[in-house]
Amino acid sequence: MSRTPKLSFARRCVNFAHYRSKQAVSSLKYNIALTRKRPTESMPIYLSPSLVSKDHPIWKTYQTHPVMQYVPYHRARLCHWFNELPRIFRRSCITEVEHLFALSRKTLMWQRPLEEKSRMVRAVSEKRCLAVVTLSKGLMDHGARYLPRELWPKLDYLYPAYPTQPFLSQPDRPFTILTIASRFSDKGLPEVIDAFRILRQRHGSKVAMILVSQAIPQNFKMPEGITHHDIPRMSTEFKEQIYRASDVLLLPCFSDTLGCFTEATAFGVPIVTTRIHHGDEFIKDGQTGFLLRAPLFFYSDEFGSRWNSWGEFLAILDTVRESGGLRVVVDEMVARIEELLDDRSLLATMGKNAIELHRELLSPEARNVRLLSIYTKALASIDSSRRMHRSSVTQ
Secondary structure, three states: OOEOOOOOHHHHHHHHHHHHHHHHHHHHHHHHHHHOOOOOOOOOEEEOHHHOOOOOHHHHHHHHOOOOOEOOHHHOOEEEEEOOOOOOOOOEEEEEOOOHHHHHOOOOOOOOHHHHHHHHHHHHHOOOEEEEEEOOHHHHHHHHOOOOHHHHHHEEEOOOOOOOOOOOOOOOOOEEEEEEOOOOOOOOHHHHHHHHHHHHHHHHHHEEEEEEOOOOOOOOOOOOOEEEEOOOOOOHHHHHHHHHOOOEEEEOOOOOOOHHHHHHHHOOOOEEEEOOOOOOOOOOEOOOEEEEOOOOOOOOOOEOOOEOOHHHHHHHHHHHHHOOOOHHHHHHHHHHHHHHHHOHHHHHHHHHHHHHHHHHHHOHHHHHHHHHHHHHHHHHHHHHHHHHHHHHHHO
């Protein structure tokens, strides 16, 4: 097993501080650039600089796509926020959230969402809050159940994006599994490693794994054949390197995950993952990858009854794992990986299908068509409200 050196806690803190300082400078430069722009009549929208990062391909589309034009705050008719809404609504706005629970507090404290659900409801109920946009329809539907039905028309969704990459045929090398995980338990890393251990025993050096994670516990023993990258963030160049070196992305998550799906499909890498709240939005079962049955997952019907918080869910997940309740996930992963290992034509077909799905739904072009429609609808709502106000004044 090859392994990159594990970073110390102090070094991780330094790396994170360096990243946040770069992000702050980038936001400042972006604000300065906005103030130098001339007013635009078509899209008078202020985009919160915290949303834009030159290092993050999902948010880069806001700066680079030609139909998206933004203005300084004082010139805006519509403001676009991320994971929050202003306390005082001076302008009409929309917000893009990872889940509606992000609005239960100013910061993303979705670990205790039900404790402050009323704040989320008040924020969405505000007259000047025109739309709340989640990252998938599954997340939108799950959040809707905690809002009054009359607020549902404000909800929408917008998939993350990553530039579509050219499809390349795979070279002659061992069948390589890729796993990327920011956490250990809820991202299914114990099941991934168990599945790879079985595959390695059956197929030897014909299978290999690339594991990108800082969540591996110290002194955790992994089987031979795993190349472990213990890094805080992946550069664009590193992403291209690992996706080009992989045959399948394996992510049996029991919580939330999105970014890796858009990246893998962009490179034509089939995905094997659990069917959780996203359903088949990102993976078409049997066409671009395989969906596995998840015995439990966080944003399910059991949220609010079987568990009420993130900590409770993790404790239940560990109990189910210890009792063997997640063994079915391991067995199904092994079966699906062996199916692709034995049928390289199926693997290639799934890869091509994944790129087509990406172009249709997950590319920056597709994303911004939908984003433009959300902006257009919100601006039309503002105009309609102003006409009604003028009409009532004249009468």
